[in-house]
Amino acid sequence: MILPKKQLSLSESFFGFGAFLLEKLKSPTSVDDLWLYYKNAYERKKYIVKFSFDQYLATLDYLYMIGAIKETEKGVVCNET
Numbered sequence: 001m002i003l004p005k006k007q008l009s010l011s012e013s014f015f016g017f018g019a020f021l022l023e024k025l026k027s028p029t030s031v032d033d034l035w036l037y038y039k040n041a042y043e044r045k046k047y048i049v050k051f052s053f054d055q056y057l058a059t060l061d062y063l064y065m066i067g068a069i070k071e072t073e074k075g076v077v078c079n080e081t
C-alpha cells in the first residue's frame with residue numbers, strides 16, 4: 001500500500017497520495033484543512049482515488065517518517081523539502 005506495484009497504481013499508494021498532499025503543503029496548513037482540500041479534490045475528480053481518514057493519517061505518518069513534513073508549534077504541518 002505504501003509503494004505502487006503491479007496491482008496497485010501510483011495514485012492508490014501512500015507514495016502517490018503523499019505527493020498529492022505535498023503540493024498543498026507549500027505553505028503551512030492544518031491537518032483539518034489539508035483533509036478538506038483532499039475531500040474537495042476527490043469530489044471534483046481532481047484526485048480519483050478515495051482514501052479513508054485513517055489512510056490519510058497513515059499517509060501523513062509516512063511523510064513524517066521519511067522527513068518530508070514536520071509539525072510546527074501552532075499545530076500545522078508544512079513541507080520540509
